[in-house]
Structure formats: structure tokens, C-alpha cells
């Protein structure tokens with residue numbers, strides 16, 4: 483059996499050690515005679531898995547006690563839709579900073595029910611840069627300011643936490659959570675679908691400052707209410723136990739590897755290597771994002787001649803480098819290099835790219 487280096491944007495590659503552990507535990511979890519996915523979510527076995535996952539994520543991210551951690555279903559998109567229901571009064575303004583496809587999606591989820599103000603928009607510039615902070619038009623009375631920390635498709639990443647004063651800051655960290663140390667106390671809400679950097683698709687993480695849960699929000703069903711989810715320990719209905727368990731294994735793996743500081747160093751080296759190959763290719767490869775906001779997680783790039791796209795992808799696949807095709811919105815290529823992508827994978831891609839250029843340049 484040979485595993486390729488998989489550059490998929492999401493669902494994305496998982497640590498091989500985690501997959502092997504899940505495989506070993508698949509039929510008989512810790513001697514109970516059943517798989518963890520065959521047991522009640524309210525039984526002692528899964529309750530232990532859930533508690534450890536939360537404790538490990540808290541340790542990884544140094545999440546302060548005045549923040550709640552929820553493990554929910556519905557992905558990042560559902561989390562986007564639930565923001566105004568939980569945190570904005572009817573008619574209250576909410577501010578959105580749109581720096582790519584996912585920021586636009588976040589806005590789309592809330593437009594129908596709140597007064598959504600686009601405080602800044604990178605679309606006119608093709609999302610190749612982040613509008614300067616002093617150009618943002620924030621509302622005076624916004625319930626929150628939403629931004630996308632890393633734009634997975636456009637490859638644009640905030641390198642600093644934006645200062646929005648006392649208004650709660652909501653960050654979509656779906657593709658960059660746990661990729662480097664983060665000061666959680668600067669946020670009102672941090673949310674992320676798991677399938678990029680945390681584990682398998684099907685579970686999402688919402689980290690929320692507890693005082694915000696006391697906000698009235700808007701009339702909503704219990705299943706859409708974060709307060710109820712907290713009270714019900716993220717188990718108002720049957721949770722995605724398999725996904726939650728796998729995410730928990732990823733957290734343990736990350737802690738054993740050295741935590742977010744170690745991954746930040748690896749991620750800096752991996753992305754610098756790829757951008758270096760692109761920038762030193764004399765225009766054979768091209769990345770159009772402003773250097774200061776280039777993503778460390780998703781590296782979109784184009785070949786100078788589109789006719790080379792197909793041979794590039796085919797030869798990459800032969801070399802054991804898969805899922806490099808860019809998002810259909812942008813075309814070209816994209817290498818997603820989350821925590822679980824080993825440095826050897828990025829080194830192999832860099833070597834392949836240089837060789838491909840030699841053959842076709």
C-alpha cells in the first residue's frame with residue numbers, strides 16, 4: 483500500500499498515525515468489544531472521548547475558562563447562519579469584512595434576517611489583498627464584526643487579529659485553526675468546520691465567550707440555540723460521534739508532536755518553500771496574492787500556459803502528489819498544506835514543480 487501526498491483543500495489529508503490508530507481501534511475500542519461508533523453517545527466510553535477532546539483542544543489553543551467549546555453538526559456554513567440568531571437582536575447591525583469566497587458565503591447566510599453591513603470588500607481587487615484596516619466602514623452599534631481568518635479558495639490570510647475595539651470579533655477559522663498560536667481572548671466567537679485542519683468532515687467547533695451566550699438574539703428553535711447546546715453538552719441530539727472521536731485523536735497527535743508552536747514553525751517552512759519555488763520560477767508559476775497576506779495553508783498558483791494544466795496534474799499524480807487542481811472559481815492549481823501535510827510532502831511537490839518547469843519551460 484502506498485499513500486500519496488494529498489493536497490486536497492477539504493476534506494483534507496489526516497495524520498497517518500491517527501488513521502492507523504482509528505484502524506486499530508475500529509472493531510474493539512479499548513477492550514469494550516465494540517467500535518466507539520457503535521456505543522451510546524451518553525455512555526461512559528463516549529463521554530470520556532468527548533471530555534478528552536474538549537480538554538485537549540483547550541490545552542492546544544490555551545482557551546480561557548470564560549469561553550465555552552461546542553462540538554456541533556452542520557459545518558461552518560451552519561455556524562455562519564446561526565451567528566445572528568444567537569448574537570444579534572432583530573434589526574441590529576452586523577459588520578462583515580469580505581476578503582474572499584467564504585466571507586461572501588458568510589454574508590449570504592445572514593442577509594435575510596439582519597442588517598448586514600459590508601465594512602470592507604476585497605472583491606473589486608479580485609481578493610488578492612486585504613483592504614487596509616483604516617478603510618473599514620464599521621457600524622457604530624454592530625452586534626459583532628465577522629471576518630475570515632484564512633480564505634481557503636483565494637489563499638488570502640490575515641497575519642494579525644484585526645482591532646475592532648469593544649465589538650465582539652467573530653472569526654471563521656475553518657482552514658487555519660490550530661495552525662499557529664492564537665490569542666483566543668481577543669475574540670467573541672471562533673468557529674471552524676473540522677475537515678481542513680481538525681479532523682474529518684461532519685463536526686464543527688464553536689468557541690464562544692460565555693457572556694455572549696446571555697444575549698437575547700432572535701427567536702430560534704432549541705437546536706439552533708448555542709445556550710441550549712452548552713447546557714446539553716453538545717448532545718441535544720445524537721452528535722457525530724465518529725467525527726468527534728477522530729478529531730479528538732488529531733488533537734492528541736498534535737499535542738504529542740509539540741502543539742501549535744511546533745506546527746506554526748512547520749507551516750511557515752512549508753509555505754515559504756512553495757512560494758519560493760513560485761516566485762523563483764521566472765513567471766512559469768504565478769501566485770497573485772499580495773505577499774504580506776499570502777496564506778500559509780492554501781497556496782493557489784497558475785501555470786504561465788493553461789495548456790500545461792492537464793499534463794501538470796497528470797504527472798503530479800504519477801509522482802504521488804494528488805488533489806492539486808484549483809477551485810473551479812479560480813482555476814489553476816491549489817496546494818493545501820494544513821498541519822497534517824508532512825514537510826516531506828511539500829518538499830516532494832517543490833521538487834516536482836522545479837522538474838516540471840525544466841521539462842516544459
Ligand SMILES: *Cc1c(COP(=O)(O)O)cnc(C)c1O
Pocket residue numbers: 492556557558559560584630632633634654655656657675676678
Ligand atoms: C470550507 C470552509 C467553509 C465551509 O465549510 P462547511 O463545513 O462546508 O460548511 C467556510 N469557511 C471557510 C474558511 C472554509 O474553508
